[in-house]
Amino acid sequence: MPFGLKNAPQIYQRMLDNALYGFTRIPRLEGDPARKQPDPEASPDLIPSEPKDDGKKSVLGRRSYIDGILITAESWDHLGKRVEGLLEVCDEWNLSISVVKSFWGKNRVEYLGHKVSSHGLEANPKDLSALTELPFRGSLRAMQSFLGSLNYYSKFIEDYAIYAAVLYELREVDFAAMSKPETRSRIQNLAAAVGDDREETGRSAEADLRWIWAQKSFSKLKEKVASTPILRHFRPELQPVVVVYANDWAISAALMQEHDDVFHPVMFARCTLKSNELNYGIVEKEVLALLRVLDLGHNLQVGREIKVLARYSTLAWLFRSSGLQGRLGQWAALLSPWTLEIVKCTKGENEILGAIAATITPRAEVDETLIAIAPRKEPRRKIQAPIPTVYPGESLWVVSFDGSARVKRGGGAYSAILWKLPEWTVVKARSEYVDGLTVNEAEYRGLLLCMDLLEGEDQQRLVICGDSNLVIRQVRGEIDCKAPGLTILRQKALDRLLAWPDHELLHVKRDWNGSADSLAGAALQRQAGVEVEEDSDFEDLVTLNRLEEILVAKEAEEHPSAKINPVATRTTGDSRSRPTVLQEEVVRDLRIGRIKQAQDEEVWIAGLKKYLLGAVHDLPPEDVKSYHTVGSDYEVDLDGLLFYCPPAKRTTEEHDGLMRLVVPEMLQQDVLHHYHSSLEGGHQGIGRTYQRIRDHFHWRGLYRSVQRYVGECVDCETGKGRPTLQGESPGNIQATYPFQIIAMDHIPSLPKSHKGNTELLIWVDLFTGYVIAKASASRTAQTIAESYEECVFRRFGASEVIRHDREPGFMADFFRSFNKILGQRQRATMAYRPQANGTAERMVQTTTRALKMYVQELDQRDWVEYAERLTFAINTAQDRIRGETPFYLVHGWDARSTLEATLPVGSTARRDREPRRWRYQIQRYYQQARSQVSERIREAISNRATRHNEEVQPHEIEIRSQVWLYLDRVKEGYAWKLAHLWHGPFRVTEKIGEHAVKIETAGTEYQLFPIVHISKLKLVRTFPDRPTARLLDERSERVDLDEALLPEDSWTRDLDEALAPEDSSTRDLDEDEYEVEKIADMRTGKRTRYGRIYREFLVHWRGYEDPTWVDEADLNCGALLHEFLRDHTSRNRFGVMQSHEEL
Known part of the structure; x- marks a missing residue:
């Protein structure tokens, strides 16, 4: 195996695992008793092999650590068989064994820093003396190195995590302070003076105490690593025994098994508690310790009955109780799959000390030991400190x-x-x-x-x-x-x-x-x-x-009243408004008074209240008769408010919604705004908004009011729904000969190729379906014109018409001039109607799907190698509508592929020996094919338009109608799901046939192509005006539930502030009041201190020339502000969209 490969150890480990577990074997050649040798050029982990199927077990039943193989056996004969099997495997896999480095037939062996024997597992550090004599570390990196070296043997240290918790909390700043000589001297003197007296050390500096505890933990860990216990091998036939322990800030548990009437450890589980767990009771902490040992030793204990030794019998109650809640219920569910026997030590731990091995520290001694090294852990404080109270006159x-x-x-x-x-x-x-x-x-x-x-x-x-x-x-x-x-x-x-x-x-x-x-x-x-x-x-x-x-403590007032702060003055600097916090009762009384005033001003409500109160002498007889009819459904409460209360004979659903407040007409818009437009309303539909209002309020014609309010809501109209109108189809454009009409489109934003190309231009002949593709680096008008001249004009000449969408490169003056020189007419599609150029759009999809099949590189930059070549496959495939291939319809003969050219298929050499005869047949067949194709295209266009028009529903869009326009393209960087796709409204100025209209965009901020297809429009919903309720005083102004304390669009001026040089002759307002003329702009920002988003508005004041920026909280011009925000929101929503002129 080559030296230096990073994956060489993993490959070698995999090969040994396959050999030792008996998963693979070397196959034999047929008729050859010799083994087939592996291919020396192949990778070691790819040696030809197959699974064994002889039913034999693995050789050793365990893994090795690279080249270290540990063989265990119950007897000498068993060991001999295993060694023999190992040697056969090594011989079969061509593995060599170093006899000098191997040990055979030993009762105890050293393996990977451990001593392994039949008694169990022991820690065997290489240099134990150097580790135990190590001085206290003086830097963070050295301390981390020490903890890392102990982490390998942490499973042998009974409470490793508990003792190491103090050392893990040390930081670089602590070691920096410790490096000073005076600090070290002070800590040494303090340690010698107080010893282990915890109460005495509690009065010392916290930083010094941390070092005293850290040094004690450091020494304790060195002692424990030098005297690690033997962890016994887990024996399935013996019952597992768990001893749990918990103190104020740590938990631990030991999994043990009984050998010769003595409990010996198998594994330890320990950890320190989190801040929220410090508040748990001692029994809950024991449950945490039990859950941890069951989790860490799950494979050893699952399916077995476990004995749990605990200090308290409450742990057993956890399994018998049926009304547990909170975390106790969750813990009971986690422990339910286990079979546990909870044993309480009635005499404390002294009862089992004689049965526990000497290596297990008694719990009482652990408590005394951990007191001196307890880390800085405190329960999470949940009670807020009380506000200091200062009494009047206190100094x-x-x-x-x-x-x-x-x-x-x-x-x-x-x-x-x-x-x-x-x-x-x-x-x-x-x-x-x-x-x-x-x-x-x-x-x-x-x-x-x-x-x-x-x-x-x-x-x-x-x-x-x-x-x-x-x-x-x-x-x-x-x-x-x-x-x-x-x-x-x-x-x-x-x-x-x-x-x-x-x-x-x-x-x-x-x-x-x-x-x-x-x-x-x-x-x-x-x-x-x-x-x-x-x-x-x-x-x-x-x-x-x-x-x-x-x-300062306030004296209780007999009649509390709301305090109203003065309105902040207008300044050029940063101003802050301080909203007055009103008591709930005060706000309720104010709103009750305003609602009562509004009810008393409406004729029918005021008359009905008089009727219910018995004051009928002032009412006309006809009104008394009408009030008598509906009076049983209404009641007047103690505050003088009218409520709608249907009798009990109504349905059960209506009976549950008794006492609905009657809302007068001048307050109905406030209620509708709250339950629909506000954040609490959520712009729900008609049904949901109506149901929420009718549960608490009532007025005549409630459903029609909700229907009108929701239907006229601009946010709902622009943000919901898709187009439902389809519009009639006039039929697609039909060409009569090849390259008469060409459709053009592009595939944008492709990965940048090695030649720098990112776009793919597509041309399609509408008569033959012939496709031409050209890769380019940009979409400018000059690049499009050069590509068209090279790929289309040089080969097939000029066309009559070029069909394309409204992309800026196609609509540019340069490309128009280029087509004018060639004598070609441009026909752009209508705005937002890509179906009008459907042939090119469909060919873009076909080319994209074919192109993705051949891209192989990770960065996808090799697309340019296949894009133009794929057009041969598309052009030589038979078209379903035309019945011929596009190549044949253009050239008059079929192209041959490389396979057809090298095989004797499709050859006409024998039949076409005379060129003249061959030319005549080709021309005749070509003329017939063109005639048939023209007729097929005409029928297909007519049938498609007929099927579409049969399903089209009539629409009511006429001249002077107001419509919403649907835009479904969003600019890059914005979320389509959050965009408002309907915009407007626009006025229809002209109808172009039955499928398109012209909308009025002049004088608006919308830069759009005015001719739009019907399918992208919907009518603005209009509702007839309802009768207005009569008022007792027609001159009464509208009452608002939360009307401001100052007149709208006004501002109070501080006497000590001057805004700017002003001409008093031009002012018609009082000296202490300013009026907002208009709001011109808005800016937003973030308060870096608290993260609050704020808004400021550029305000023009009546009578002043210079505008100023004013915080939103300081403005008191609700109508102007609402109108500005509505227009600003509409502009922002349209700015997110991408019109065809911006592509």
Whole structure:
């Protein structure tokens, strides 16, 4: 076998496995008793072989490790037979055995770093002394090397995963700190002073404790690898015994079997618990240990009765209970296939200590040992820290901090403010800027800046507020800090907080931390910090402060009322609106009042309510009569609202939906919008929308209202359904002689060939069906013209008509001029109607299917070698419609293939000795064939058009009708499934026959070819206007469920702000109000800090020349905003589509 091949060991291993397992053998030649030798040139793993069928077992019943073969036997005779079988196999496969390196007939052998005997398996490291005398590793790579060397023998170490957990948690930053001499000296002194006293070490530094535990674990692992137990071979005839163990943070289990009244280990299973598993009870942890040992030793234990020794009898209850839920039910299902005998040690583990082998550590000693090396594991905290409460008049310090950073570490700023309570005065405020900071680093530095401001102040109660959830929780100790840079900053903050024993940390949202946020944002903009000293700046910080609303306890009010914040003013900088959070009861009362007002303004509802309340003296007699008819179905509640409540004699389905609120006409659009257009409605169909509304609301003509609203929904009309109209077919164009009409198309976006070609042009003669193909590197008009001149014009001359789609290369002026020189007419298909060029479209599919059969290279670049040559096969195949081959219809004689040319088939040499006679017959047959083909094509076109027109349903599209246009092509990079395929609406200006119309596109943003086939259109659904409900006061304005507090399209101006130089003479508004004239543009972005997507609009103000960008949350012009977003959405949806002019 050649030396140096990477797969040589695998090939050699496979050959040995085949030989030892008896799967293959060398076949013999017929009549030759000698064995057939393998082919020396063939690969070793491809030697001709066949399965044995003699019923014999494998030679050894086991695998080998490359050239290391271990033979086991129960007796000397058995061993001799196995060795004899091995030698025969080696002789048969031409394998040689080194007698010098082999050992025969030994009770114990060393094999792959182990000692194997009839008693079991032992670990046998090559240099055990070097491993046990190894000093503590001083780098992460050296520690990983040590753990890797022990991992090979981890199955012999009873609690390897538990002891190694502390070492696996060490990081590079820990070793960097340990490398300092003062740190090593401090750790050594601490270890000598406290020893194993866990309570004493708990008051020391956490980093020093980690190294003490790591050194103890390191020493313990070295001791265990030096005294590894013997793992007995599993014997199927003996009962498996499992001993489970669990403590606060680890579990382990041992699979054992009884030999001479002593339990000896077969395998160990152990692991440390996850953070969520630390909260489990001791019995649940024992179940985890049992599941793990059953999983690891599944092949050994499956199908056998297993005895489980546990500390608690509750484990047996798990199998007897029938009402388990949650994880206990899942565990019971996992354990149900096993046959387990749960045995509780009534006297503790002392009861079975005499029966356990000495190599198994007693569980009580394990508990004592693991206390000193327990890793830093804590149960997952689920209870959020309470918000600190500050009572009125209490004196304390409050500090708030914030940090901001630019993207890609461009720099960061942080700020801190010191507040004195109960006055809430600013004592100190400072901001700083540092290059190369991340957001979290800036937040930590802001916390350290708070501690700087506290230097020299009296120590009393301290509350620290920040809007960084990560920093607050890491300093509290709720989550781990793993980033090296943040670990150092966190440790500095903890050291500084030791000087303030009475301190609390509180995470607040950004809106409540506006003072520190504005200070940090200003420092980030100017890229420099500042020390706040001016009184005016202090007043601004006090104005932005909202911490008092969270911290200071409020006295309960007898009648709570909704607080309404003033509307934010219009500024040129970054503005933020703070939405008022209303109580649920307040919102409910406001909406009830508006609905009641709207009901009282509608005549029939107001009259029906009077009738139900008994006030009929003001009603006309005819109204009283009509109200009496329907009055039994309505009720008025305590709030004065009218409800529809059908009597109990109605169907059961309607009886369950009692008390439906009667919605007046002016609020019906709000309800329809909520249940159809909003995110909660989901643009469902008529049936689903109607069912959702009728379960809770009622008005007369509800179904017709839903039907009209859904039918007129632009989003549903443009985003749902496919075309249903087919339109009549005028019949395809018919040619009367070869190359009179040529159809042209291309196969785009093919893999770039070795010659740089990526396109394949296809020409098809509509009379004969003759195909011509040409590979090209582009689709420009010049390339198309050159290819046509080379492949078509030079061979067959000019044609009368060229048929193609509306691709830009075909419609370019260059290609038009080229056809004009040749005297050819161009006939482009209608927009979005590829069926009009069906012959070329179908030939593209046929050529593509034939081409894929021959592509062989991985990158598919060899397609160009077959594309043009495949046209011979297509042109020499008989056409089903024409009855002849395209080649014959063009040339008048049939082409011969290479096989026909080399065989005496189809030869006419004897019959056609006279050229004149041969020429006459050819011409006569050719004329007959052309006549027959012309008639067949005419019949086929007529029959196809007749069958299509018989199934076409009449349509109602007429001139001046409004229609939607269907576009089914999406630009590259967009998802077709998410695209709106209907666009418009458009007005029909002209009918072109019965199959096409001309739509009006002038004055719109749609760049389309106006002539469209009927099958790509659908009528805009129109509904007749319904009678309008009479109002008591016809001048009443429309009521909205969530109407704004300010008039629409208005803006409140701050007295201290000026927008720009303005001409007061041109303004007809008040001095404190601005009116939105129009919205011109929109831009979106992402808040890098929190990931919130925001939208800003370019607003033109009435009376001002310069527009400004305004955040969406600060706009109060619902009608203008809705109209702009609707138009903007329509443009975006059309921009996704690909018109034929953009191909």
